[in-house]
Amino acid sequence: MSEEFDVVVIGAGPGGYIAAIRAAQLGFKVACIDDWTRKDGKPAPGGTCTNVGCIPSKALLQSSENFAHAGHAFADHGIGVTGLTMDVAKMLARKEKVVAQNNDGILYLFKKNKVAFFHGVGSFAGRDGERWKVGVAGAAPAELAAKHVVVATGSKPRALPGVPIDNVRVLDNAGALAIPAVPKKLGVVGAGVIGLEMGSVWRRLGAEVTVLEALPAFLGAADVTIAKEAQKLFAKQGLAIHTGVQITDVKAGRDAVTVAWTDAAGAANTAAFDRLIVSIGRLPFTGGLAADAVGLELDERGFVTVDAECRTNLPGVWAIGDVVRGPMLAHKAEEEGVAVAERIAGQHGHVDFDTVPWVIYTAPEIAWVGRTEQQLKAEGVDYRAGSFPFSANGRARALGDASGFVKILADRKTDRILGVHMIGPMVSELIAEGVVAMAFGAASEDLARICHAHPSLSEATKEAALAVDGRTLNL
Ligand code: FAD
Numbered sequence: 001m002s003e004e005f006d007v008v009v010i011g012a013g014p015g016g017y018i019a020a021i022r023a024a025q026l027g028f029k030v031a032c033i034d035d036w037t038r039k040d041g042k043p044a045p046g047g048t049c050t051n052v053g054c055i056p057s058k059a060l061l062q063s064s065e066n067f068a069h070a071g072h073a074f075a076d077h078g079i080g081v082t083g084l085t086m087d088v089a090k091m092l093a094r095k096e097k098v099v100a101q102n103n104d105g106i107l108y109l110f111k112k113n114k115v116a117f118f119h120g121v122g123s124f125a126g127r128d129g130e131r132w133k134v135g136v137a138g139a140a141p142a143e144l145a146a147k148h149v150v151v152a153t154g155s156k157p158r159a160l161p162g163v164p165i166d167n168v169r170v171l172d173n174a175g176a177l178a179i180p181a182v183p184k185k186l187g188v189v190g191a192g193v194i195g196l197e198m199g200s201v202w203r204r205l206g207a208e209v210t211v212l213e214a215l216p217a218f219l220g221a222a223d224v225t226i227a228k229e230a231q232k233l234f235a236k237q238g239l240a241i242h243t244g245v246q247i248t249d250v251k252a253g254r255d256a257v258t259v260a261w262t263d264a265a266g267a268a269n270t271a272a273f274d275r276l277i278v279s280i281g282r283l284p285f286t287g288g289l290a291a292d293a294v295g296l297e298l299d300e301r302g303f304v305t306v307d308a309e310c311r312t313n314l315p316g317v318w319a320i321g322d323v324v325r326g327p328m329l330a331h332k333a334e335e336e337g338v339a340v341a342e343r344i345a346g347q348h349g350h351v352d353f354d355t356v357p358w359v360i361y362t363a364p365e366i367a368w369v370g371r372t373e374q375q376l377k378a379e380g381v382d383y384r385a386g387s388f389p390f391s392a393n394g395r396a397r398a399l400g401d402a403s404g405f406v407k408i409l410a411d412r413k414t415d416r417i418l419g420v421h422m423i424g425p426m427v428s429e430l431i432a433e434g435v436v437a438m439a440f441g442a443a444s445e446d447l448a449r450i451c452h453a454h455p456s457l458s459e460a461t462k463e464a465a466l467a468v469d470g471r472t473l474n475l
Pocket residue numbers: 010011012013014015016033034035036045046047048049050052053054055057120121122123152153154155173194285286287288289320321322323327328329330331332333
């Protein structure tokens with residue numbers, strides 16, 4: 001006998017757990033299935049984001065930044081630190097604690113919202129009239145039935161062809177978050193978001209980090225002026241970033257991993273690293289779903305095919321998050337989860353892909369929303385640009401962290417903001433103002449006229465908006 005629900009969500013990452021909660025808020029009887037398991041065998045809902053992604057990476061970024069500050073920045077404040085040590089095991093244990101708090105938080109939210117949680121692998125088990133049957137394989141097998149199924153099964157790391165991830169020498173994101181001691185030499189393949197964040201963590205703790213990127217341009221998705229500034233600042237910190245690289249061989253031995261590559265000029269290089277992080281993008285994950293058995297359509301790259309509203313080719317089956325097209329970001333997955341739950345309820349759920357922010361949690365942080373200057377040029381849009389450096393911002397100077405700038409791009413005729421780009425202290429938080437402004441269709445003059453607290457980093461955003469009209473006050 002199947003247990004009856006209105007909505008069954010497969011996957012409890014940020015897409016799935018949020019979809020389940022929103023559907024429950026809307027009055028549906030909801031089940032959510034997730035197979036992630038803690039070392040102690042307990043369920044660990046939260047997906048990649050909570051277990052081996054956003055949350056643990058930010059925990060390690062914070063620990064390593066604290067260490068770096070104690071080692072370098074404190075001296076400027078007159079604070080002397082002697083005998084500074086780093087207990088990597090303790091740092092990793094703290095990270096695990098932060099992760100477990102988030103796992104437990106999701107279980108609490110499920111209880112609070114009366115979402116039935118099933119720990120195990122969910123798979124399509126056929127159709128019965130208008131209802132989909134979904135099996136749960138695990139310690140407590142079950143069969144569920146529902147008119148609506150939301151597939152939120154996420155993504156998995158992409159490996160280099162012929163180079164297996166062993167998470168001893170060759171690491172994916174999970175391995176990169178659990179290196180037991182600071183490596184002397186760390187190699188990173190891919191200068192994307194994971195490569196830069198994880199490379200920063202281990203560099204701050206003392207590793208000599210070499211990043212090997214295939215593309216000729218560094219951080220091609222970011223605004224070109226931001227990418228240039230970032231490359232300059234990261235190089236100054238000691239991150240050796242090589243672009244235009246082609247990896248020709250990777251050999252993992254007992255104590256080291258040897259990497260061979262040709263550089264941008266075509267010259268052959270080799271280096272031996274204690275560990276190698278492979279962060280060359282992620283692939284959609286549909287294993288275990290039995291997608292074939294019910295004819296769930298996947299595209300040639302393995303993503304579940306969906307329309308603009310996350311409908312798959314099967315009636316009542318929706319898909320969201322990393323397993324479908326669009327940026328692989330937790331907040332994008334969450335927005336789709338909310339929108340799908342609302343669509344199931346007959347409402348008009350909406351995700352505005354034009355205002356999805358990007359944040360890279362390096363130091364300085366990088367954040368942007370909307371279009372880059374190079375995109376506007378390519379599209380032939382007539383725009384004005386205004387920038388303001390944190391070196392002219394009083395709060396940034398007081399913080400002792402005044403690198404980077406804020407840049408605003410606005411339509412020349414209408415002044416509507418088309419993009420906001422930031423590199424600097426705490427811009428992961430500052431970018432929200434740009435997102436709100438763009439979501440409300442604000443003009444740069446709107447931002448320029450709004451009263452911003454003094455002294456605050458947010459004044460740099462106001463000044464960048466003033467700069468669009470060539471009238472900064474503090475520069
Ligand atoms: P996932 O989080 O991958 O969750 C899918 C869940 O479904 C998993 O628990 C999986 O085990 C489960 N599952 C799969 N198949 C089945 C099945 N058949 N039955 C039951 N359960 C199943 N994004 C950001 O926005 N900000 C960040 O700072 C950030 N940092 C990141 C750092 C790293 C190192 C990585 C790897 C990613 C990071 N991301 C970040 C990306 C973010 O983690 C993903 O975009 C997000 O987790 C996608 O959410 P999702 O719900 O689609 O899938």
